């Protein structure tokens with residue numbers, strides 16, 4: 469009989485993930501295995517994969533083990549590694565609660581972008597302390613076809629280029645990464661958000677995610693958009709002294725982002741587990757060849 473690997477499938481505003489519980493870090497997940505699992509036709513399908521590991525059992529997270537028992541070893545759907553995933557961390561925390569590893573309330577989750585504080589509320593929404601945004605210097609331009617826009621360069625642990633456009637259709641089909649310049653701005657690639665206004669402190673976005681393509685949502689992207697919009701709107705909390713809250717509509721739902729005067733950003737949104745099952749380890753082996 470072949471070995472079976474437990475998995476779950478979940479999403480946060482339809483940014484969807486394959487979840488692999490592996491507390492002792494015993495499962496080998498090279499990029500080829502992640503890409504096979506995230507394949508929407510031949511695999512389970514997902515924008516990314518959440519490898520659930522105890523911090524103490526993972527070389528990249530050991531140093532965070534005293535602060536956070538669990539490490540979100542996040543991978544993009546193409547197998548590449550990313551520093552942080554905002555929707556992923558909500559789904560990750562929701563999984564931990566569902567599995568009985570943590571209780572409702574406040575928990576800490578280790579990520580490659582540092583330890584994040586997460587609040588699991590009674591109504592099912594999850595709030596994440598996303599830390600502070602950085603604004604790397606230098607002008608960036610994003611283009612699609614004949615249109616190009618100046619982009620806000622925002623780092624939420626991972627890189628984002630935020631372009632305010634007139635119409636989300638201008639982003640085109642987003643099958644391929646939108647070109648940006650200068651090429652030196654993002655040596656490791658970038659997530660690109662196209663944004664329109666929907667009302668006061670209310671925006672909507674489409675996103676092309678590094679390592680995944682167009683997705684239905686991006687949590688770090690929504691935070692990058694909210695802080696870029698606050699600066700555009702002369703509502704930078706560090707200047708006004710009052711928090712700025714933005715509602716960010718994504719194709720898969722809605723996220724609410726607040727930036728405080730000290731620069732700390734909180735994101736609130738849903739987290740859903742839709743299925744669980746077993747992967748045939750022989751299939752996974754064969755799928756990687």
Ligand SMILES: N[C@@H](CCC[C@H](N)C(=O)O)C(=O)O
Nearest residue numbers: 550553554555626686687688
């Ligand atoms: N979907 C995520 C971001 C995942 C990582 C991103 N594709 C990258 O490579 O930086 C989110 O919700 O933040």
